[in-house]
Amino acid sequence: MKATPTLTALLSLCPSALTKPIDKRQDFSHIDYPPGTGEDLHEYPGAGENLPSYPAGTGENLDVYPGAGENLPSYPPGTGENAALPDSIFYFTxxxxxxxxxxxxxxxxxxxxxxxxxxxxxxxxxxxxxxxxxxxxxxxxxxxxxxxxxxxxxxxxxxxxxxxxxxxxxxxxxxxxxxxxxxxxxxxxxxxxxxxxxxxxxxxxxxxxxxxxxxxxxxxxxxxxxxxxxxxxxxxxxxxx
The missing domain is CATH 2.60.40 (Immunoglobulin-like)
Structure with missing residues (x-):
């Protein structure tokens, strides 16, 4: 009967199986981004999971960070984040x-x-x-x-x-x-x-x-x-x- 090659023998024939580098564009589990270092997160989908919530007023790049605006307050268009609402007694015409x-x-x-x-x-x-x-x-x-x-x-x-x-x-x-x-x-x-x-x-x-x-x-x-x-x-x- 013909002998079956051992696993070691097979790997010795394919050394690249051990040395092939990780494709960092696809696997980010090895990267740990500290809070506030999200400048390049648009290049790493899903890497923002450990970032803190975004405070009010930091919505400039929210199109890059889908869902990050959940904690932002809602203000009428053009009134600015510190403006009172029109139905407030502190809003004067x-x-x-x-x-x-x-x-x-x-x-x-x-x-x-x-x-x-x-x-x-x-x-x-x-x-x-x-x-x-x-x-x-x-x-x-x-x-x-x-x-x-x-x-x-x-x-x-x-x-x-x-x-x-x-x-x-x-x-x-x-x-x-x-x-x-x-x-x-x-x-x-x-x-x-x-x-x-x-x-x-x-x-x-x-x-x-x-x-x-x-x-x-x-x-x-x-x-x-x-x-x-x-x-x-x-x-x-x-x-x-």
Missing amino acids: STYHIVATPDQVVNGTTNPTFTGGLEGAQGFYDFGINVNLDLICYSIKLVGFRGEYQSPAKTATHVHSAAKGKNGPPRLAFPNPAGDGDVRYSFGCLQGPFSTGLVMEGKDTGEGFTLSQIEENPSGFMADVHSSLAVPGAVRGQFPG
Whole structure:
């Protein structure tokens, strides 16, 4: 009977079976990529399994790393990763800074004249408006206010529909600034429907008012506060047009 060659004899005839190099384009089990060294991972499919999750904002090359964007937040197009969402109370469609002074106060309704308000007083009104929610956030600071708050409306701190040099009804009534000493503050948010507590021609002067009216014509509105020492207004300031 003819002898069967041993395995050793067969391998001796084919030395390349032991010495053939590993094709590194196909087998990557021998490669250990430390975190953060993924520059060339697009050349090594599947080698990114040990990489840490990608933090928000590192999505520049996510087309190269399929699935790596699973932990990224979702933001509306063009708003940037730190922008607030349009349905958030911290998202404003417009903002306004108003400096109110005594010399802007007018008296009378038929032929109003600049009479001046409370000498030495000053007001700083900051408003953020979100017309989508009909919501206004406010930060009001009064300096040098004297006397008592006085107004036929439910508060003495208002936004009126009135152009420069004119008077008009209040549309928004804010809590009166509070505090001890020479400086007083009021801040918060109001959301429509609005009311002022002042009734003219059978309805509240805030009824039917929406904040979109300010955005459409800001110079047609002013902010003020009324004092028992200056009932027409202690200070007044126009919205910037």
